[in-house]
Amino acid sequence: MRRAAFLDRDGVINIDHAYVHTIEAFEWVPGVLDAARRLHDAGFALVVVTNQSGIGRGYYDEAAFGKLTDWMKAEFERAGAPLAGVFFCPHHPEKALPQYRQACGCRKPEPGMLLTAARTLGLDLTKSVIFGDKPGDCTAGARAGCPERVLLGTDGRAAPEASADATQTFRSLAEAVSSPWFTQFEKATR
Numbered sequence: 773m774r775r776a777a778f779l780d781r782d783g784v785i786n787i788d789h790a791y792v793h794t795i796e797a798f799e800w801v802p803g804v805l806d807a808a809r810r811l812h813d814a815g816f817a818l819v820v821v822t823n824q825s826g827i828g829r830g831y832y833d834e835a836a837f838g839k840l841t842d843w844m845k846a847e848f849e850r851a852g853a854p855l856a857g858v859f860f861c862p863h864h865p866e867k868a869l870p871q872y873r874q875a876c877g878c879r880k881p882e883p884g885m886l887l888t889a890a891r892t893l894g895l896d897l898t899k900s901v902i903f904g905d906k907p908g909d910c911t912a913g914a915r916a917g918c919p920e921r922v923l924l925g926t927d928g929r930a931a932p933e934a935s936a937d938a939t940q941t942f943r944s945l946a947e948a949v950s951s952p953w954f955t956q957f958e959k960a961t962r
């Protein structure tokens with residue numbers, strides 16, 4: 773079973789301009805594609821797990837999300853860092869249109885997206901890591917059984933304060949994968 777690097781999208785891969793849903797509004801966080809290639813080269817399956825309550829709220833639809841995702845996947849591929857999967861939660865417990873309004877098991881901090889990814893892609897969660905910019909991303913990782921949950925600064929800004937479920941903090945994905953921590957974790961989970 774492969775080990776995975778779960779990547780949050782908004783704030784980690786692209787600047788979180790709030791509910792980004794077009795290619796025009798999609799601005800890469802500096803260094804993220806090189807960092808993703810490094811993870812891929814080390815043998816981690818790259819899996820995006822993203823809360824997309826903008827769909828449930830009616831700001832954009834699944835087709836728009838799909839179009840942006842296809843483009844994003846092609847860019848990762850072109851950078852030598854193909855994504856093994858992209859999982860999204862369109863729900864919100866209160867602020868969504870009726871068909872999307874539910875307390876689901878997939879909206880982070882719930883672990884549903886990670887568990888589905890593990891089942892469908894054959895991932896070893898006990899050797900996996902999640903990189904997110906909100907404490908809830910780390911909680912989802914903890915609930916899924918990932919031993920490392922890395923809290924990054926939103927949009928590559930200053931490293932955040934540690935939070936309960938975070939095991940590491942860095943400013944950005946680029947900084948995380950260049951650190952001694954990553955070298956050690958990568959070796960330990962081979």
Ligand SMILES: O=P(O)(O)OC[C@@H](O)[C@H]1O[C@@H](OP(=O)(O)O)[C@@H](O)[C@@H](O)[C@@H]1O
Nearest residue numbers: 780781782788790791792822823824825
């Ligand atoms: O960071 P990921 O999981 O990839 O995606 C988060 C986004 O879907 C949006 O999630 C919203 O939170 P609510 O879903 O409204 O609580 C806000 O944080 C927005 O700024 C953000 O763009």
Ligand SMILES: [Mg+2]
Nearest residue numbers: 780782783905
């Ligand atoms: Mg985020």
Ligand SMILES: [Zn+2]
Nearest residue numbers: 861863876878
């Ligand atoms: Zn959901």
